[in-house]
Amino acid sequence: MKRNHREISGTTDYSCGSGSRADSSSIGNCIKEKLWEEDHDAGGMDELLAVLGYKVRSSDMADVAQKLEMLEMVMGIAQEDGISHLSSDTVHYNPSDLSGWVQSMLTELNGPPTPNLDPVLVNSDPTSSNPQHQKQNQSRVFNDDSEYDLRAIPGVAAYPPSNSEPDSESTRKRVKTSMSSSGSDGYGSDSFFPSPQENGIPGAVTEFSTRPVVLIDSQETGVRLVHTLMASAEAVQQDNLKLADALVKHIGLLAASQTGAMRKVATYFAEALARRIYRIFPQDSLDPSYTDILLMHFYETCPYLKFAHFTANQAILEAFATANRVHVIDFGLKQGMQWPALMQALALRPGGPPAFRLTGIGPPHPGNTDALQQVGWKLAQLAETIGIEFEFRGFVVNSLADMEAEMLEIRPLEVEVVAVNSVFELHRLLARPGWLDKVVSSIKAMKPKILTVVEQEANHNGPIFLDRFTEALHFYSSLFDSLEGSGVTPSSQDLAMSELYLGRQICNVVACEGMDRVERHEPLTQWRTRMETAGFSPVHLGSNAYKQANMLLALFAGGDGYRVEENNGCLTLGWHTRPLIATSAWRLGTTESGL
Amino acid sequence: MVQNHHRGCHRQDHHGTVGENKEKRPKFFINDHVDILIEILKRLDCRSLCVAASVCRLWCTIARYDSLWENLCFRHVSPPPSSVRSVVLALGGYKRLYMGCVRPVRSRLGRIRKASWARDEVQLSLSLFCVDYYERLGGGGNSNGRLVGESSPSSLRFLCKPVNV
Numbered sequence: 001m002k003r004n005h006r007e008i009s010g011t012t013d014y015s016c017g018s019g020s021r022a023d024s025s026s027i028g029n030c031i032k033e034k035l036w037e038e039d040h041d042a043g044g045m046d047e048l049l050a051v052l053g054y055k056v057r058s059s060d061m062a063d064v065a066q067k068l069e070m071l072e073m074v075m076g077i078a079q080e081d082g083i084s085h086l087s088s089d090t091v092h093y094n095p096s097d098l099s100g101w102v103q104s105m106l107t108e109l110n111g112p113p114t115p116n117l118d119p120v121l122v123n124s125d126p127t128s129s130n131p132q133h134q135k136q137n138q139s140r141v142f143n144d145d146s147e148y149d150l151r152a153i154p155g156v157a158a159y160p161p162s163n164s165e166p167d168s169e170s171t172r173k174r175v176k177t178s179m180s181s182s183g184s185d186g187y188g189s190d191s192f193f194p195s196p197q198e199n200g201i202p203g204a205v206t207e208f209s210t211r212p213v214v215l216i217d218s219q220e221t222g223v224r225l226v227h228t229l230m231a232s233a234e235a236v237q238q239d240n241l242k243l244a245d246a247l248v249k250h251i252g253l254l255a256a257s258q259t260g261a262m263r264k265v266a267t268y269f270a271e272a273l274a275r276r277i278y279r280i281f282p283q284d285s286l287d288p289s290y291t292d293i294l295l296m297h298f299y300e301t302c303p304y305l306k307f308a309h310f311t312a313n314q315a316i317l318e319a320f321a322t323a324n325r326v327h328v329i330d331f332g333l334k335q336g337m338q339w340p341a342l343m344q345a346l347a348l349r350p351g352g353p354p355a356f357r358l359t360g361i362g363p364p365h366p367g368n369t370d371a372l373q374q375v376g377w378k379l380a381q382l383a384e385t386i387g388i389e390f391e392f393r394g395f396v397v398n399s400l401a402d403m404e405a406e407m408l409e410i411r412p413l414e415v416e417v418v419a420v421n422s423v424f425e426l427h428r429l430l431a432r433p434g435w436l437d438k439v440v441s442s443i444k445a446m447k448p449k450i451l452t453v454v455e456q457e458a459n460h461n462g463p464i465f466l467d468r469f470t471e472a473l474h475f476y477s478s479l480f481d482s483l484e485g486s487g488v489t490p491s492s493q494d495l496a497m498s499e500l501y502l503g504r505q506i507c508n509v510v511a512c513e514g515m516d517r518v519e520r521h522e523p524l525t526q527w528r529t530r531m532e533t534a535g536f537s538p539v540h541l542g543s544n545a546y547k548q549a550n551m552l553l554a555l556f557a558g559g560d561g562y563r564v565e566e567n568n569g570c571l572t573l574g575w576h577t578r579p580l581i582a583t584s585a586w587r588l589g590t591t592e593s594g595l
Numbered sequence: 596m597v598q599n600h601h602r603g604c605h606r607q608d609h610h611g612t613v614g615e616n617k618e619k620r621p622k623f624f625i626n627d628h629v630d631i632l633i634e635i636l637k638r639l640d641c642r643s644l645c646v647a648a649s650v651c652r653l654w655c656t657i658a659r660y661d662s663l664w665e666n667l668c669f670r671h672v673s674p675p676p677s678s679v680r681s682v683v684l685a686l687g688g689y690k691r692l693y694m695g696c697v698r699p700v701r702s703r704l705g706r707i708r709k710a711s712w713a714r715d716e717v718q719l720s721l722s723l724f725c726v727d728y729y730e731r732l733g734g735g736g737n738s739n740g741r742l743v744g745e746s747s748p749s750s751l752r753f754l755c756k757p758v759n760v
Contacts, residue, residue: 310722337726344725345718347682378732385685385728544715551719555703 272510297497314545319450333360405445482575536586540569664689696720
């Protein structure tokens with residue numbers, strides 16, 4: 001090619017006097033023609049171009065020469081920037097594959113010389129991850145798979161008029177190199193990008209001067225995936241939505257190469273990020289019966305809810321030790337799965353069962369179904385079966401802050417001992433200022449002997465989005481790992497539903513803001529501070545609770561992974577080293593009345 | 596046990612034709628003494644009890660008596676709580692309690708069991724049993740918590756799964 005190039009230039013120079021319209025009239029042209037013919041006869045340039053697919057008229061030769069020259073320059077620059085390490089750096093490429101890759105490059109150059117061969121495009125950084133430069137191209141809208149360094153490699157030749165071709169080309173490339181060694185896209189995404197600037201010049205591109213190429217083992221796609229997630233979140237944080245969007249799309253691709261928990265987590269987070277970018281917020285006020293179904297599956301597949309229920313029940317049981325009439329107020333009744341176990345324990349209490357009264361609070365359900373009453377009825381049946389005097393009341397409120405203590409008809413202390421139970425409900429109140437305080441004062445007005453609180457052990461309520469994102473990523477990764485990793489293999493439907501339940505939480509944490517963001521998890525230490533400033537003092541969950549929790553977890557076949565830990569009187573359940581949910585118990589600090 | 600039964604039959608056959616002095620000695624056929632049979636069967640472990648249940652119809656009926664299973668459940672627990680019986684019977688009976696909860700709990704906890712846990716195991720089993728009953732209650736009437744088509748309550752499903760030990 002180079003040889004012929006020189007010949008072409010030589011020819012061009014030679015015939016420059018006659019200009020690009022080479023007529024056979026002038027002598028120079030005659031000579032040129034001869035040269036052409038010679039070459040043609042010798043199977044040289046013309047044939048070579050014909051091999052490449054160019055059907056070049058001799059009259060256009062000079063033009064062609066010029067364009068080929070430019071192409072060479074492009075190739076030359078490309079070699080310096082992006083391609084050289086493809087050819088020379090065998091860490092990334094399998095040399096045997098390189099030939100195939102080069103071959104595909106050459107075939108791509110088959111397109112007829114188009115006016116796209118501008119000098120401007122010469123500057124295109126083939127390894128650029130900047131989506132904008134691709135967008136600048138004449139009358140083309142690129143899909144920005146900008147992480148696709150590969151796509152910019154064909155550079156100029158990738159801009160033939162047909163729109164679909166580059167995509168397919170790069171798809172082909174992408175697939176090919178990822179098959180050879182998935183290290184190929186390693187040089188793109190693992191470094192954090194400087195924020196690209198918008199250029200006014202069409203086709204011009206910011207050249208990334210520093211592109212640290214990190215050599216990554218091909219097995220580290222997982223790490224790359226995490227990095228891409230973080231980069232995308234950072235882009236959102238910096239309000240650079242285009243880059244974030246491009247990265248999110250790339251996440252989808254990277255996630256496809258993963259299996260298991262990481263893939264699902266990445267997919268959910270990518271979806272949530274996409275929702276945030278496009279401002280398509282999910283409906284939080286979905287049919288509660290749908291969320292109840294998801295919750296039931298989550299209840300069945302993993303021990304978190306069971307742990308929460310059993311430990312809270314143990315605390316309540318101990319608080320009710322000598323009472324004759326007890327009243328439990330449940331801030332989130334849902335299906336009432338917590339109460340059968342408590343009722344059974346009360347029924348078998350030495351000394352006989354107390355009279356058990358339950359007040360369940362829940363969100364409104366669409367339609368006429370009174371879900372709370374149905375749950376109450378079921379519990380009443382159970383109570384009759386096991387011989388407990390039972391009373392039930394259901395309250396439908398939009399949020400806990402709408403509830404007043406007087407509504408609940410609390411009976412005086414001598415008559416009835418009250419316990420308040422909140423499983424994963426209090427954090428929702430943090431969405432609006434003042435709500436939590438209102439609810440806390442309502443609780444105080446109820447004068448409970450014990451307040452049990454179960455919350456996620458995570459900090460998803462920080463002011464900075466990126467921090468929340470990072471925290472959520474770690475938290476839900478552990479959670480998904482535990483779903484996968486426990487030896488119990490629930491049916492795929494159960495597992496999918498549980499994951500969907502968690503996925504909705506992820507969506508809320510990442511995509512929503514303001515009052516819509518209700519999943520405002522806070523760590524145990526923060527809740528402790530809140531409770532203590534509100535006037536509660538902690539009640540230690542005893543060794544019974546600890547023992548029971550341990551036994552419960554041992555029943556789950558993945559019991560090795562789950563850990564129950566005691567944390568200053570509170571119990572936490574975690575997966576390996578990461579605590580995930582925490583149960584704590586509180587009583588009113590002012591104890592003159594001997595509560 | 597089974598062999599005794601056979602021997603009993605055999606002896607009957609063999610000695611049936613022997614002289615009158617044999618008739619004076621009571622022939623011991625275990626099936627005539629159901630109370631003794633029950634006492635014996637009460638002390639069996641689960642597997643043997645199930646095997647015994649396939650011996651003959653009488654044994655099958657007896658093996659289904661809940662009191663036998665009660666002993667199985669509370670075998671390692673010093674005096675079983677008194678009020679438990681009515682509760683358990685109401686929730687579905689001891690056999691169900693044992694097969695559904697106690698046995699899986701005991702086998703799963705087998706490797707890390709401590710002696711003091713026996714009572715807690717039973718309590719935990721009772722709680723799980725109660726939850727299971729509650730779910731079974733809801734099967735028909737409550738369409739909110741169950742997907743259409745899902746028939747069996749599954750809060751105890753995690754106990755039924757094979758354990759990767």
